[in-house]
Amino acid sequence: MTSPKIYLDHNATTRLDKNVLEAMLPFFTDCYENPGSSHLAGLTANEHLENASWQVADLIGSQPEEVVFTSGATESVNLAIRGISNGERNHLITLSTEHKAVLDTVTDHAGKNNLSCSILPVRRDGLADPDLLEQTITDKTLLVSVMLVNNETGTVQDIKKISEMAHAKGAFLLCDATQAVGKIPVNVRDLGVDLMAFSAHKFYGPKGVGALYISNAIKKHLTVGITGGGQQKNRRSGTLNVPGIIGMAKACEIAKKIMDQHASHVKKLRDHLESELLKIEGTSVNGSVENRIFNTSNILFKNVFSEQLIMALQHISVSSGSACSSVTTEPSHVLKSLGLSDEDALCSIRFSLGKDNTKEEIDIAVKRISELVEQFRKG
Template sequence: MTPPTIYLDYNATTRLDEEVLQAMLPFFTEYYQNPGSSHLAGLTVNELIENACWQVADFIGGKPDEMVFTSGATESINLAVRGISNGKRDHLITLCTEHKAVLDTVTDHAVKNNLACSILPVQNDGLIDWERFEEAITDQTLLVSIMLVNNETGTIQNIKKISEMVHAKGAFLLCDATQAVGKIPVDVHELGIDLMAFSAHKFYGPKGVGGLYISKSVRKYLEAQITGGGQQKNRRSGTLNVPGIIGMAKACEIANKRMDHDATYVKSLRGHLENKLLEIEGTAVNGSVEHRIFNTSNILFKNVFSEQMILSLQHISVSSGSACSSVTTEPSHVLKGLGLNDEDALCSLRFSLGKGNTKEEIDVAVQRISGLVTQFRKE
């Protein structure tokens, strides 16, 4: 009999919440009509979509007319980076520890459009280097893209302070909040964010749907990247993913009710996991311990390659970094950005926990990992 999987990779994706599934099901059958249709059935679905839009926007502190639904955070980031222009400024800034969805998009866009691009280093704990950042922003800076929560280390950046510095130079701030929305309170107005990307499947919603918050101040500078049909006020054409949007709205509703409870529960599990694993000789936490999200722990296991560990753990799901390259022979660019050498970066594992985990699972995982570390160091 195959043992059940112990899933410790919630930053990669989450299991669809049962309540979310039930909310979505009628939109595959009873309410299957196109919300763009002018007949009564279509108008009914459109009204339900508008309600969902209000719910999602309110969850992040925005307004319905500031929301664009996309296929996920990667598309949202592409729309923000490739779509923004004021015809005067030509400088982009981001950090070396951003997700590849940002780094690849920013660098590609800069090369193709002859824009200046600054990819800034971070401190050894993953937090922004304020001196380097202040030096980099100029009157020619158009867009700064910095994530709220790092997907590999869980490091939380001071987005409010960053936004104040960005706006002081007349630039715009794009924030990849994919690992934050649904887990911790996020208010775009309080944080001073101009553009914010997020995905539903990171907080127990469906895959294939996400959003881009677009503040009124940046709206006129943003050009659509998907055209044809004029949906969503010409900001992103194409028939809406109705079940996905309904599911994301339901996931927001659940997260709003359970956020404090789930954070307390998961943080206690993360603490238990981390305390036990750090008892193993030659281990250390990568990134800031003080400024990080409650569910993530990135741990270095000296002289034990993560690829070997991941394959040997079998029914215990962990990763060596981003889900884009969960098992790789290449060292994580995030960990290298923190100053780790190639070998240590290749000997690090990311544990990301969720509300479905139990203390019993953590104990099993710790025991298995401890045994493998001992075994591999002897070989």
């Protein structure tokens, strides 16, 4: 008999909500027209897109014209970093714990365009060092890029404070909010961000669609990212993914309604999972315990390689870090930035829970992990 699947890797992706799927289906079959067409059916499709823009904007506290739809957060990050300019400013700043979408884009863009780049270390708890950050931002700094919630440890940065530092020196702030939007309250006005990237599939929406928030105040500083047909006010040309955008909007609508209930349920499960796993000798939590999102726990299992444990767990899905870096066996750059050795980083597991997980699933996972850790250590 096949064991039931237990999915504890929601920071990698989430299962499409059935209500989101239902909302999307008519736009594959009935309302399939191009929203750029001038006939009645095209105008109708465009009207649905406008309504979707309002729903997405409502979740993040922006205006609909400040939302540009993309293929996901990675594209959004690229459009922001590669497109921003402001006079003679030529300095980019980010943190060593950022997602590779930010780190690789910052270093590549800086190298190709003769820009200076500062990749700052973080404290052992994963939080930015405010004194170091403030010292590094100068009147030449163009952009500071800091993620709201870390995808591996769940650490939550004080983005509002960081935005105040950046703006005090005339710099812009890009926030990768991929692991935050749809899970916790995110308001671009309150946070003070100029640019913000996020993806639908992290909060039960479809893959292949995301958005870039561009503050109306800085639009003149962002050049066209993709040229072609001039769609989305010439910010990102190309025929829009109507079903995906409709699905993203529906996911935003649902997230706003269930956010508090979702957080309460998942946090109880995460805390139970963590407390039980920490009873195993040689275990500890990586990153901040106080400043982190409710669904994530990154745990070090001393002397047990995560790759071996993940394979042995079979139907229980967990991760050793970012899904985008899972093709390598290199130690996590995030965990190494927190001061872990290569070996300890390679012995760490990320657990990220979702709204459909149950206590029964958690108990099964804990029991199996405990057995395997003991087995591997004896072996």
